[in-house]
Amino acid sequence: MLIRTVISLLKNWSANDGEARTILNLSPTTYAEWRRNNVGYVSSEQVYRSTLLLQIHAALRMRFSNASRAAGWMNRPNDIFSGRTPLALIAGGELSSLERLLAYLAADLSPW
Numbered sequence: 001m002l003i004r005t006v007i008s009l010l011k012n013w014s015a016n017d018g019e020a021r022t023i024l025n026l027s028p029t030t031y032a033e034w035r036r037n038n039v040g041y042v043s044s045e046q047v048y049r050s051t052l053l054l055q056i057h058a059a060l061r062m063r064f065s066n067a068s069r070a071a072g073w074m075n076r077p078n079d080i081f082s083g084r085t086p087l088a089l090i091a092g093g094e095l096s097s098l099e100r101l102l103a104y105l106a107a108d109l110s111p112w
Helices: 004-012 016-024 030-033 043-064 067-072 086-090 095-109
Strands: none
Touching: 004 016, 004 030, 004 086, 016 030, 016 043, 043 067, 043 095, 086 095
16 A cells, blocks of 8 residues: 555656666566556665655645645755755655655745
């Protein structure tokens, strides 16, 4: 269920297959299997990446009541990320980029 949700989420954010594979740190073969809902072994890193993606999604939904606006935000250039889109940031494949994006959203939502 987790994997299916995360793949759907990345599709909703307009990530192509290559970006989704890189974000999840998957080989093309494993990603193809996951897309067919044939999920075998899931590493702790892949679970962590998936959890971060769901937390990013939750933070976006708190920020935007409209789901399409939340998804659109992932594809708009942002000065905080050197003019890159948030999707491009995380599509670099670095785990720290997912953590950075989540930290940005959490700080932005903080009342302090």
